[in-house]
Amino acid sequence: MLVKYCVFDKVHIGHYRLFLLKPIFLFNHYKSGDNMSINSFGLKITLLFSTLLLSACDNVQETPQSSDAAVDVAAPATDQISNMENEEALISRAMEIHHRVITLDTHDDINVNNFTDELNYTMDTDSQVNLPKMVAGGLDVAFFIVFTGQGELNEEGYAQAYENAMAKFNAIHWLTEEKAPDQIGLALTSDDVRRLNAEGKKIAMIGIENAYPVGTDLGNIKKFADLGARYMSLAHNGHNQFADSNTGERVDDDGNPTEPWLYNGLSHFGKEALALMNLHGIMVDLSHPSKQSNMQAIALSKAPVIASHSSARTLSQTVSRNLSDEELMAIKENGGVVQTVAFASYLDRDKNNAYRKVLNKLHVEIAATMGFEILGFAARRNLSDAERATYNEEFAQLEKLAAPRLEAEVYAVAPPVDVNDFVDHIDYMVNLIGIEHVGISSDFDGGGGIYGWNSAAETHNVTIELVRRGYSEEQIAALWSGNLLRVLDQVQEVSKELLAAE
Numbered sequence: 001m002l003v004k005y006c007v008f009d010k011v012h013i014g015h016y017r018l019f020l021l022k023p024i025f026l027f028n029h030y031k032s033g034d035n036m037s038i039n040s041f042g043l044k045i046t047l048l049f050s051t052l053l054l055s056a057c058d059n060v061q062e063t064p065q066s067s068d069a070a071v072d073v074a075a076p077a078t079d080q081i082s083n084m085e086n087e088e089a090l091i092s093r094a095m096e097i098h099h100r101v102i103t104l105d106t107h108d109d110i111n112v113n114n115f116t117d118e119l120n121y122t123m124d125t126d127s128q129v130n131l132p133k134m135v136a137g138g139l140d141v142a143f144f145i146v147f148t149g150q151g152e153l154n155e156e157g158y159a160q161a162y163e164n165a166m167a168k169f170n171a172i173h174w175l176t177e178e179k180a181p182d183q184i185g186l187a188l189t190s191d192d193v194r195r196l197n198a199e200g201k202k203i204a205m206i207g208i209e210n211a212y213p214v215g216t217d218l219g220n221i222k223k224f225a226d227l228g229a230r231y232m233s234l235a236h237n238g239h240n241q242f243a244d245s246n247t248g249e250r251v252d253d254d255g256n257p258t259e260p261w262l263y264n265g266l267s268h269f270g271k272e273a274l275a276l277m278n279l280h281g282i283m284v285d286l287s288h289p290s291k292q293s294n295m296q297a298i299a300l301s302k303a304p305v306i307a308s309h310s311s312a313r314t315l316s317q318t319v320s321r322n323l324s325d326e327e328l329m330a331i332k333e334n335g336g337v338v339q340t341v342a343f344a345s346y347l348d349r350d351k352n353n354a355y356r357k358v359l360n361k362l363h364v365e366i367a368a369t370m371g372f373e374i375l376g377f378a379a380r381r382n383l384s385d386a387e388r389a390t391y392n393e394e395f396a397q398l399e400k401l402a403a404p405r406l407e408a409e410v411y412a413v414a415p416p417v418d419v420n421d422f423v424d425h426i427d428y429m430v431n432l433i434g435i436e437h438v439g440i441s442s443d444f445d446g447g448g449g450i451y452g453w454n455s456a457a458e459t460h461n462v463t464i465e466l467v468r469r470g471y472s473e474e475q476i477a478a479l480w481s482g483n484l485l486r487v488l489d490q491v492q493e494v495s496k497e498l499l500a501a502e
């Protein structure tokens with residue numbers, strides 16, 4: 001059942017005046033396996049989607065306004081009114097906490113086309129992350145990702161991968177040093193993060209997804225560290241020169257592996273690379289390699305490790321990108337941190353599939369009326385830039401037409417994976433390995449995003465759900481950035497010791 005009402009409110013936080021325009025959706029949401037979440041309310045879960053407009057407050061008294069959205073307000077019943085008042089207080093408290101803690105997302109992909117004078121993150125690009133969206137949702141730190149898809153393991157492939165990686169490094173440096181150094185700075189240490197935050201700036205950090213661009217020259221690891229990379233995954237999807245990937249679990253219709261293991265874990269070269277990552281202060285990221293690669297990496301690493309964007313495998317139909325309890329326990333022992341990822345199909349594959357199916361049916365129906373053909377992922381990837389721009393425009397038009405029908409025809413039939421499902425994974429991992437080993441990531445612009453946290457502009461909704469489940473401010477600060485920055489400090493400390501011993 002879906003109850004909808006709207007509230008218009010304002011909250012004063014420091015020198016900011018926040019206007020909350022709040023369509024609120026109440027789901028009667030019956031969760032299975034509730035006993036595994038520590039502070040879950042269980043039956044009724046409220047999801048809040050706020051649009052925040054921040055403006056400096058000069059002690060101006062503002063007049064209450066009415067919201068257009070209030071037109072279709074259904075009068076809440078008395079018990080709902082009291083819930084609504086509790087909700088108001090909870091949201092106020094959550095927003096204050098959200099503003100005080102440093103929020104850090106460890107995985108945001110980038111497209112170099114969004115790093116030009118004509119189109120860049122100072123504008124509200126159509127990406128899920130940019131500066132206006134970070135401001136609107138109160139996201140302070142974004143790890144921008146130097147991602148390279150897996151290609152051939154030969155000199156040509158390595159050269160192309162290197163070129164791709166350098167273009168992304170250059171893009172991030174250009175944004176933080178040339179285009180908008182007054183708005184966003186590149187952090188290399190936890191002290192940098194706190195300093196830039198105190199200066200009122202947004203913060204960029206750099207992670208490398210796939211060590212493939214290192215090629216066969218391990219000297220590139222120091223080079224990448226010098227360029228600001230603070231974590232790196234040895235592999236992505238597909239085995240490479242360093243490690244087996246999680247995709248080695250894939251099988252064909254006959255049950256035969258489609259990508260047989262190359263090394264049963266790390267290659268010898270991968271072990272050498274890992275030692276150099278420890279030496280140069282790059283956090284080892286376990287998010288894409290295979291389980292055996294990860295167990296070996298944890299055993300070999302002289303410093304704590306991270307998973308930059310993974311969730312709990314036990315909760316999600318054994319999605320191979322997630323981490324098994326055995327890996328989670330090993331990360332706990334190692335002192336590392338798992339950055340829970342808001343990726344719909346990793347959080348609940350079956351629920352997401354059911355939702356996508358119903359949504360797609362509606363999209364196909366609308367596309368037919370437009371004379372537009374919806375393309376699959378592979379076909380879209382093969383489009384030229386101009387073709388893709390046209391396609392995206394038409395698809396945006398389709399989504400506009402679909403929007404007023406979503407609640408009744410899609411969400412009511414097959415609800416989307418949402419912030420509640422996401423925080424279930426946080427709860428699960430907190431219970432299993434302790435809150436000091438759990439963090440938060442989105443995988444925005446790389447396939448991530450869920451209902452309620454579908455862009456940086458909705459980041460506060462995660463904090464609201466954490467507050468709802470009873471997490472304290474101290475715990476929320478640890479989840480949002482404290483744990484990850486602690487691991488970075490330790491990794492850099494180990495690096496100093498190793499370099500001194502050289």
Ligand SMILES: [Zn+2]
Binds near residue numbers: 287288309
């Ligand atoms: Zn990824």
